[in-house]
Amino acid sequence: MTSLDNTNGKKNRTTIDRRRVLSACGATLATGLAGCAGLTGGSGSDGGGSSGDVEIDYWMYFGAQEREEMTALIKEFNSLDNGIHVNEQGIPFSEFLNKLFTAANSGNAPHVASYYGSYGRHLEPITHPIDDYLSNGAKNKYFDIAWENLQVEGSTYALPIDIHGKALYTNDSVLESAGVDPDFTDWNAFSSACDTIVSDTDARAFSFLNWKSGQAAFRAYLIALTQAGGDVVTGEPGNYQVAYDSEVGKQTAELMTKVTGDFGWDVPQFQSDSARVEDFLAGDLATFIAGTWSVNNFENEDGELPEDLSFSFQKPFFFPGEGDDVAWCESNSLYFPTNPDHSEEEKQAAVEFAEYVTQNNTLWASAGGHLPAAEAVATSSEVKNTPLWKEYGTIKTMYEMVSNKKVRYQPKTSIHINSDRFWGPFLDMYIQNTDVQSGVTTSANALKQALEQ
Template sequence: MLDGNNRTSRIDRRSFIAAAGAAGITGLAGCSGFGGFGGGNGGGSNGKQTIEYWTLFGGGDGKAMEKMVNKFNESHDDITINRQRLPWDQYYDKLYTALTGGKAPDLAVVHASQLAVYQDVLQPLGDLVNDETADGYVNSIWKQVQLNGDRLSLPLDTHPVGIYYNKSIFEEAGLDPEKPPTSAKAFTKACNTITSETDKQAFSPTPYGPGELLRIYLAFLRQSGGQLLNDDKTEAAFNNEKGVAVAKYFSNITGDWGWDKPEMSDNRWEKAFYAGDLAMVANGTWFYGPANDQDFEFGMFKPFVYPDGNQQYTWADSHTLAIPMNPNRSDAKQKAAAEAARWLTQETNIWGTDAGHLPASQSILESDDLRQSNVWNKTLSTFYEMADNNALAYVPRTSTVDTYQERITDNLAQIYSQQISPQKGIQQAAQGVNNALKNNN
């Protein structure tokens, strides 16, 4: 599955709240519990609650979520989840329309990076999330669903980025396929060896297109001690020596070093990896299934390979389950939605074993079923080490997160394709970010 959180509609908070206010939703933003709701149809005549649940998962992720929902429905007599899958590239547009039109689902997937955009129309979970439930999640992931003191959602996972590699190409280049590079020096040597000894492309920091370049840019920036935004999230913090240095690294990949071609087209690198023409590509947890389906053996390693890096960080985001506000939803249905979110995030390991994501639940992470699975051995054990060592770098959350990220990725794409110098690209990106942040204040 291509994780679509960097391609959401660009909704700034001001226009969102204005639209939501017209629909009568904004007035609920101060609610912290569930007691004030009523008047809605809580369920059928037999008291059974039907929860309308929206997801954006397709491919292997979609099949895994379908399996999870079916298992929930089979094990509950009083609650039924009605899952509706929307295309990932349309999901946030449709969720926005539903929220501003007063037709919100009872439960919805919201990326952790998007919580600041939607915070005023998501029901704070309040006392429905007790300490026992909260303590069940990995602490570093649990922190990502809290904003301004509110618990806004329950985390389903974290999905960091690692570097996947084709073991056959390593063998062809004379490299040991069982010993992937673990340092910047070894990584550079591996890329240069693949470039000189084979006709393959050595490495790409994006699997799908321009939108994903920010992931490794953020990882390398944080590895070198840099930041995307300043501490109060009012302006760009990468228009400096560290930010330009990472951009130069990107430019060298398709320029002086020749590790990749300076061509930007959607899915070029994913297709090249499947075809056996690309040795290494940065990608997330969701890539386990597609990589495992190829006719060559793959490996995955931590992306701590930036030459100027002395810290360990990789990009990450989380799928979370949130309850959109609805003044007509009954207390009983609110509670049922919260229970569905708790169960889906804490009571089954399918999201890890079948979808390949790193579960947010501590008990699932420690379960024998997960730790004895092939996905644990191939990828999740490595991703877990990074999560357990607080090596996950989430993008700074603001109400303009999509807009400011686009300003960066547009310029990174020009840098990567040799259309603009690293210095000019970073300067333009920073100015775009500053304008986006300023216009929303």
């Protein structure tokens, strides 16, 4: 493992004037499809900095609008004439972790790299804490829940770009045809509405999943499990015990499988990975669990939401049980990989860059469909005046859940917990390829084995 200490003797550079940084103008972006993690590739560098600039390398996995927004922020930062120049490189999301670990272990890591905020323990061996480099009061810039999620053993390992989460999308035209009130206050109200949709329309009522993947199943399952009073794991980070193979965990999985089974609200097939989005847009699916960023999948070829699509984004607090009404959430974040060639001056510059892009990203809301993690940005007029806040309510709903602490990050494990190795069985249960007992046991045993290694 590479050392976190700098040995080249360079002095720290002076922290840039935050008032000057925060007054910089935003860049206007073109529209297009975007997702929480998109396909990227190649270098986006604009040719290097001026002579004498501190050079910072940044790796990201964003695609489409998110890529454009982050690239615009980088160009804006590079234009500040503050003695720092950032070179960005896009890495396909599916390759990102492997490339980052390989680069860090070979002494070739970038200064800054994007990844999920809940992955702090997983990335801790190849990243360094940044508390000594943060500007005064930096902690107070961000929502508490996001900041707390980025702490590992009492140290700050990343800065959050956003807070994105999952809730319930409703196709209001389908609900209106069925005469259904979209105000789902509890399981009885929701299940009754779903039964009515099935009996009175040609649409399916509800999909537990928005995508054909184990990760999508895990995130939705976590919402229902928590509301049922269960947990994925118990204990403390570094000493977790798998807990969802309990009775409540199996009952929640059984509920999930009944959506495509006994309830008849969804079908146990996927015509494509994005079939549920396509069905929702076509009016063949009334409701489904999906992320704030999923609204970008609704856009047409011109990057606009279809005029004939009327939808809402509801808090998903209707699952049965006596647990906490919370939704799954995550944060795209900026980490700082270890590299023996990184000077103290470069480390300071990397954190200054990260503070800038996480505290000046008003367009991140419209570009990615995410709630910016800096509270002043999230509540700015620029964000509140977006259609996603005023008209469709996706960002507004997310803001309300975050402000009321009605969101919860997934466990901060030292392993790559989003792997299909653990959650593939939940997809198999949903599409009726395996029974609940076998599926939960297979998943839980795989996670136990990984946590024990």
